[in-house]
Amino acid sequence: MQTSILAPVIDHFGTENFQLTYGFCSKDLLKFLNREKSRICVKVDQHIAHELNSKGNYYCKNLGAACDFLIVGVDTTKVIGFLRSLDFDSIYYYGKDKPVHVSWSQTPRRKVWEFTTQNTPKPYGNYYWF
Template structure:
């Protein structure tokens, strides 16, 4: 497999993988991600339901999915299509994070301010 290098001869990706961006016209990108989750992948970037999906592959996959906000800031992907689903997904993840923190003897905290793009929901 060919791995892309920059002008200095260094690999762009230390995972020595491959990546592509694609879109299936007329198909919600969340459905595409739902399918890709069943495959071997390294990272998936979600930019919106009507936007292309970025998928990367590596021999040592991290299996991370990131959702990019309107300000191009990554956050863990929840796959929610409305405020109620978002809150349900967020609560499940919060509960898992609290349990993990307690196992490590730490206290979990969060920023109660909503993301700006969710304020209109």
């Protein structure tokens, strides 16, 4: 994740503009967030990476890692345009001035999703981001 996604993003947009908004989610953090009725979906979003549950199974079967970040002063659609040139797994778009979610996996699905105001994902084809 660091060398495939984060380093190129920071090199391209600058350290001073990069704001990490959400990173790794440990099992303990997940327990706390579940008490708070969070919107985290550990089965797909990869913030929990390769953590195992009490039965020895991965929380997320899409083995990899994920983070959310914002590039200050840059329209998120431009950030996504750059991310598409990298070896990403999934990208979640929440709005032009919102953080972007990006995941990395050894077997990338290369999917871009836009979330509606009702928090429903809609897939978009390549044409949308240009």
